[in-house]
Amino acid sequence: MPAFDAPLRDIDFVLHNLLKVSESDVPGYDELDRDFTTAILEEAGKISRDVLAPLNMTGDIEGCRLENGVVRTPAGFKAAYETVATGGWIGLDCDPAYGGQGMPYVLHSAVSENFVAANMALNMYWGLTHGAYSAIHTHGSEAQKQTYLPNMVSGAWSGTMNLTEPHCGTDLGLLRTRAEPQDDGNYKVTGQKIFISAGEHDLAENIIHLVLAKIPGGPEGVKGISLFIVPKFLVRDDGSLGDRNALSCGKIEEKMGIHGNATCVMNYDGATGYLVGEPHKGLRAMFTMMNEARLGVGMQGLAQAEAAYQNAVAYAKDRLQGRAVTGAKNPDGPADPLIVHPDIRRNLMDQKSFIEGARAFALWGAMLIDRAHRKGDADADGLISLLTPVIKGFLTDKGFESTILAQQVYGGHGYIEEWGMSQFARDARIAMIYEGANGIQALDLVGRKLGQDGGKHVMGFFELVKGFVKENDGDAQLKADFLDPLKAASKHLQAAAMYFMAEGMKNPNNALAGSTDFMHLFGHVCLGLMWARMAKAAQEALDKGAPDPAFHEAKIATGRYYMARQLPATAMHLARIQSGADTVMALEAGAF
Structure with missing residues (x-):
């Protein structure tokens, strides 16, 4: 049976070394010191490992049953739900006026990643409640809030x-x-x-x-x-x-x-x-819930990738197959472990570099939401509106891809249900479809978000990248390994946006045919920015004598891998975009 341990060290790094939450001017962030977030996340990690994860395969095998109009959930689900509800986890970031704890959304997001990775199907029950709470809280009358929200926050409803x-x-x-x-x-x-x-x-x-x-x-x-x-x-x-x-x-x-x-x-x-x-005016109210759900679904893609990756790493270290081409690494055994082989390393590095970059991206997005809601920052609100389809679409596409890579590490055993790897792929697959299929996310990005407010927000993103590169240009090592690749990828993104502006009015199909490539190009640039920032933060920690240098050195090495092996995909996506729609639309419907 697959196991799961919350990646607490990495979440701590993102919150405190990268985002520096406790130093932020967002109201409520002053409470998020390292001791406080560690206590919260360690407890969430225990629940994830000991309560939720052991039921993941059970839920997959048993499923739900409809009996006389009542749905019976799998064995153990009700007790686990009550553990989460009575612990106050559903209302972690909800309004204290209705029984919530009033914590920032970024902390809720960090906790949610672990719950989703441990048991996505079970987490959905209270995850949807959170979205419904948000819609009523934002658009409902005071009487409706008083009637429904306290019991939704507590998990009773x-x-x-x-x-x-x-x-x-x-x-x-x-x-x-x-x-x-x-x-x-x-x-x-x-x-x-x-x-x-x-x-x-x-x-x-x-x-x-x-x-x-x-x-x-x-x-x-x-x-x-x-x-x-x-x-x-x-x-x-x-x-x-x-x-x-x-x-x-x-x-x-x-x-x-x-x-x-x-x-x-x-x-x-x-x-x-x-x-x-x-x-x-219902669509506007429902989209309060939908937009939150899309960010949550992006987290589902990341979370399933993390859970699958952990098990693939364990298997690669344990499974003996073949000998390393450079000489035996396990000379006393009949073979070397899988992890010595370069193609297995490539597979695992693809997963690791995506997951850690995606985690930083998702939590940065959550911080932008806090800036918008708690501080009234209009620029943050515009930026997260632009990035929402990227978070949802790119993280779920790549998250699913990562679960397939993890399954591949197992070879034939990955295809056998008793190992549990197929469940991560099957569960992750829905995240590409619901809350607006990823093709729709790409169309929304290109058709609406790119030109929103006269293109102010995408220009703001370009300036953000440009500013980071310029600010750190004097760091020779950071420049060579991170800033130069980021700068090149950002130019690809700008060129794609300019192509849409030039061609979109003449032939809208040219823009729409390239929308998914643009979403992925944008996603890679966002992860490239996260990796450049994380490399800087990791080096700063090393320079200050961090007590766990191996963690920070691995962080920089993983970032170098992403910049060298994944970020160059931006050139491919730009080439596809600039090829236009002619080849896409060439065939008549009857020719398919």
Whole structure:
């Protein structure tokens, strides 16, 4: 059975050596000293290792069962859920006014990585609750907040998001679920939603569904969508649970992965719903939840890669196969361990360099969210808006790729279920699809985010990279190994953006055909920036006599690998982008 240990040393490095959170001017960050974050993350690590990870394979094998309208989760899930809920982990960064602990989002993100790596399917139950909490907290009335948020923060109640319908995925303008106004000011919601994660389960006493629906007579398309709170059980005025609402789980989807999470078809048959915010403004409210979810899904790609990598490293060190071409490394044994072979090292270094760069990128993104929300920093808000599709799309594409690499280390054993490596790949695969498939993320990046506010935010990113390079240009070693490759990659990104500006108006297909390449090009530049920053931070720690020099030396060596072996992909992506759409669109539909 695969094992998992939280990568606490590396998270500590990112928080304190790279991001220097306790020195930040973001309100609340002064509490994030090393002793405090270490205590929080060590406890989260214990729960991940001892409570969540042992149930990961159990959940995969058992899956969920629908019995008489009730979903039964795998053995052990309920007790583990209660451990997380009673420990206050669900509300770690939630508003203290509703029972939360008020910690910064960056700490929530660091904790979440470990929970997701240990058991992605189980974590989804409270992860979705967190998103529903955020939507109600931002857009709900005070009465709605008082009614629902305390129990959601505590984990007594859970939450979902209901967007997709059988005929309607990305194109929400086709949505058919309707909400009929009632004399009491509430609504009767009727329709069917599919792919609803955690739509029905036995972990919490109530489930608060956030449902997109159209009020009759409203505008056509997405402008006519409203958002409704539709609880599984109605809530009485005194806060106690009343009658079962007119909603049900019609079936559980049979899926490739995340078997421990109930992906439900939800039927609403005149269910009582409560409007959130204004009529016909539901998409804006739901996107509060969606944007948070996209950052969380990016973390899922990273987390599954980390879990798979840990097990691949252990196997490569233990499995004896062949002899090193430079001479036996295990002369007393019948063969050398796999890890002596250059191609295995390449495989593992691809994983390691991605994972550590992605962790820095994701936590930097979380820090930008804190700057935007806690400090009102408009530039940070614009930058994270630009980077959200990159975090979601690039980290999940590369995260899945990493799980496949980890599986490959095992050879044939990686294909055998008892070793558990296929689960990481199967679970990671959904992250490329839900919360907006990665092709949609790329289109959003190129079609909307790139030109947002007149291109202010992408220009700000270029200036950020340029400023870091210029500031550190006098460091000869950093320049050769990190700054020069970063500068070249950044120029590729700028050239791609200029191509879109020049060609996009003449032939929009030229921009759209290159959108996924642009997302990956952007992702590589972001990880290149993170690695350059981390190399500087690691060298500074070594110069100050860090007590664990091997860690910092390995950090620099891993960064050099990324800059030499991964970052050059930016040239390939630029070449693809500049080839335009002609070859992409050449065939008529009937020729496929």
